[in-house]
Amino acid sequence: xxxxxxxxxxxxxxxxxxxxxxxxxxxxxxxxxxxxxxxxxxxxxxxxxxxxxxxxxxxxxxxxxxxxxxxxxxxxxxxxxxxxxxxxxxxxxxxxxxxxxxxxxxxxxxxxxxxxxxxxxxxxxxxxxxxxxxxxxxxxxxxxxxxxxxxxxxxxxxxxxxxxxxxxxxxxxxxxxxxxxxxxxxxxxxxxxxxxxxxxxxxxxxxxxxxxxxxxxxxxxxxxxxxxxxxxxxxxxxxxxxxxxxxxxxxxxxxxxxxxxxxxxxxxxxxxxxxxxxxxxxxxxxxxxxxxxxxxxxxxxxxxxxxxxxxxxxxxxxxxxxxxxxxxxxxxxxxxxxxxxxxxxxxxxxxxxxxxxxxxxxxxxxxxxxxxxxxxxxxxxxxxxxxxxxxxxxxxxxxxxxxxxxxxxxxxxxxxxxxxxxxxxxxxxxxxxxxxxxxxxxxxxxxxxxxxxxxxxxxxxxxxxxxxxxxxxxxxxxxxxxxxxxxxxxxxxxxxxxxxxxxxxxxxxxxxxxxxxxxxxxxxxxxxxxxxxxxxxxxxxxxxxxxxxxxxxxxxxxxxxxxxxxxxxxxxxxxxxxxxxxx
Amino acid sequence: xxxxxxxxxxxxxxxxxxxxxxxxxxxxxxxxxxxxxxxxxxxxxxxxxxxxxxxxxxxxxxxxxxxxxxx
Numbered sequence: 001x002x003x004x005x006x007x008x009x010x011x012x013x014x015x016x017x018x019x020x021x022x023x024x025x026x027x028x029x030x031x032x033x034x035x036x037x038x039x040x041x042x043x044x045x046x047x048x049x050x051x052x053x054x055x056x057x058x059x060x061x062x063x064x065x066x067x068x069x070x071x072x073x074x075x076x077x078x079x080x081x082x083x084x085x086x087x088x089x090x091x092x093x094x095x096x097x098x099x100x101x102x103x104x105x106x107x108x109x110x111x112x113x114x115x116x117x118x119x120x121x122x123x124x125x126x127x128x129x130x131x132x133x134x135x136x137x138x139x140x141x142x143x144x145x146x147x148x149x150x151x152x153x154x155x156x157x158x159x160x161x162x163x164x165x166x167x168x169x170x171x172x173x174x175x176x177x178x179x180x181x182x183x184x185x186x187x188x189x190x191x192x193x194x195x196x197x198x199x200x201x202x203x204x205x206x207x208x209x210x211x212x213x214x215x216x217x218x219x220x221x222x223x224x225x226x227x228x229x230x231x232x233x234x235x236x237x238x239x240x241x242x243x244x245x246x247x248x249x250x251x252x253x254x255x256x257x258x259x260x261x262x263x264x265x266x267x268x269x270x271x272x273x274x275x276x277x278x279x280x281x282x283x284x285x286x287x288x289x290x291x292x293x294x295x296x297x298x299x300x301x302x303x304x305x306x307x308x309x310x311x312x313x314x315x316x317x318x319x320x321x322x323x324x325x326x327x328x329x330x331x332x333x334x335x336x337x338x339x340x341x342x343x344x345x346x347x348x349x350x351x352x353x354x355x356x357x358x359x360x361x362x363x364x365x366x367x368x369x370x371x372x373x374x375x376x377x378x379x380x381x382x383x384x385x386x387x388x389x390x391x392x393x394x395x396x397x398x399x400x401x402x403x404x405x406x407x408x409x410x411x412x413x414x415x416x417x418x419x420x421x422x423x424x425x426x427x428x429x430x431x432x433x434x435x436x437x438x439x440x441x442x443x444x445x446x447x448x449x450x451x452x453x454x455x456x457x458x459x460x461x462x463x464x465x466x467x468x469x470x471x472x473x474x475x476x477x478x479x480x481x482x483x484x485x486x487x488x489x490x491x492x493x494x495x496x497x498x499x500x501x502x503x504x505x506x507x508x509x510x511x512x513x514x515x516x517x518x519x520x521x522x523x524x525x526x527x528x529x530x531x532x533x534x535x536x537x538x539x540x541x542x543x544x545x546x547x548x549x550x551x552x553x554x555x556x557x558x559x560x561x562x563x564x565x566x567x568x569x570x571x572x573x574x575x576x577x578x579x580x581x582x583x
Numbered sequence: 584x585x586x587x588x589x590x591x592x593x594x595x596x597x598x599x600x601x602x603x604x605x606x607x608x609x610x611x612x613x614x615x616x617x618x619x620x621x622x623x624x625x626x627x628x629x630x631x632x633x634x635x636x637x638x639x640x641x642x643x644x645x646x647x648x649x650x651x652x653x654x
Contacts, residue, residue, distance in 0.1 A: 045604025049628065049634075054630065177606055178609070208626070
């Protein structure tokens with residue numbers, strides 16, 4: 001076994017930001033702009049190179065344009081999130097993001113403008129246009145700006161636990177991934193900006209984003225919410241080539257999906273917008289086609305002109321370069337249809353936050369995709385706006401605080417817990433456990449098209465993994481130690497997700513064969529998960545205060561989910577005794 | 584799939600090692616040509632290729648099975 005350093009490094013911060021993506025970097029920048037002296041930003045990889053943000057495809061959705069009808073926009077966003085979203089948070093985002101985009105340009109991000117120096121309104125998925133920028137340039141500029149503004153960036157340190165004292169979060173601990181040096185970050189306020197997870201499958205951020213922030217928060221007793229809504233941002237990607245994002249751009253430029261019979265099936269599943277349907281309906285169509293045996297599915301962009309391909313090359317250079325490297329770009333055109341598949345669902349057992357982005361424990365904030373889906377913090381633009389908000393609030397709170405003290409006994413306990421997989425001489429390896437986990441959770445009929453019996457089966461497998469395998473995970477060096485912790489986090493996320501999905505007995509946030517209705521009478525609620533004092537996973541629900549929001553659902557009773565209705569109209573299913581039957 | 588380093592063009596600056604979010608170059612020594620210890624963990628983020636200051640010193644390969652699927 002490679003010897004691990006016995007060194008412990010102590011750092012202290014007024015605001016500690018965990019996560020080096022767009023949300024965390026904006027939080028760190030805004031904390032400094034709010035006058036905070038000592039801001040530390042930590043990432044298990046490298047700030048600006050890690051996670052989903054580093055794969056930023058080059059589009060900013062959820063941004064307003066002059067002349068937009070705001071009420072209509074609110075309705076569109078709220079309806080897409082099935083009235084479970086906090087409408088006050090949606091309103092706040094659209095009020096603030098305009099100015100923030102100006103500031104982001106000021107930080108050096110090159111939003112693409114036309115010859116008249118106006119920002120280009122790019123057509124994409126959905127009803128509203130997007131802004132574009134040269135992908136990797138976004139995080140390069142933001143990370144650099146943060147450094148210039150005096151943010152201390154600590155790279156290659158994986159945070160494994162939050163430090164809890166009473167009901168306060170007073171910092172975090174972790175280890176440096178090269179030599180294993182233990183790090184203790186004492187902080188007046190901590191911001192979790194660790195994004196979400198894709199269970200290490202194909203998607204941006206897939207191998208790097210492993211839900212460690214959610215897991216650390218859960219263990220510390222922080223309330224999490226919305227785990228069942230793992231699919232709002234479920235994605236479709238080239239299934240054999242790991243190129244990353246860009247689908248919105250292909251589709252915006254006129255790309256088509258065809259099944260194995262050459263049918264452009266989106267014409268039937270979503271006649272109005274076809275491929276530009278909201279992502280969760282697009283991916284559901286894929287799943288239904290799979291259930292009916294019509295896969296593989298292909299993206300057909302053979303009809304794109306060389307000028308269109310060139311435009312794509314500017315916005316998503318690596319994707320087009322990838323296609324060039326496999327020889328499918330000929331005479332300036334994409335000459336072959338490209339097999340397309342679903343990514344694993346995202347796992348997003350988000351941290352519940354209030355109006356100031358504070359979690360249920362004092363001193364801990366959450367922003368971006370680390371926060372619960374109801375807070376409307378997902379997507380590059382809301383991640384940026386919520387990050388900026390969290391940074392400002394955290395800085396303000398820190399101003400009035402003394403630096404906390406951490407009992408040495410607690411540091412020793414946390415260090416032992418962090419290094420535990422290194423102490424065994426044999427056991428099970430992280431990648432073995434990961435594979436079993438992926439096999440349990442990834443089949444599309446577990447969490448994409450749901451049924452209680454399939455979810456319970458998956459949950460039983462996850463519980464077995466947890467009981468038998470996690471306890472004997474072993475690692476020989478800091479690199480494997482990181483993988484061991486990642487697998488632990490992923491197993492926990494999978495369990496929370498399944499329990500939340502089983503709890504919600506309707507098809508909102510996840511289509512169910514056994515509860516195909518949207519039930520606005522009984523289920524206009526948020527589900528919540530918490531580690532109770534006995535160490536058991538407690539679940540509960542909370543009513544959405546729908547009457548206090550500007551918009552209410554048109555149908556307040558129970559109705560068949562629209563996607564099931566369309567499938568019934570298409571003749572591919574029938575509804576019998578309240579359950580779905582496939583034809 | 585794994586990055587490939589051209590040992591003659593590589594200057595040993597270590598930027599790829601520092602920037603890789605997945606620590607694919609774990610175990611590399613300073614000022615030497617990096618080692619690719621965990622090739623299977625490469626997720627094609629291209630941080631190494633984009634940030635390398637020496638032209639063509641590092642590239643990312645597409646594995647053969649992925650080349651065949653478009654036929």
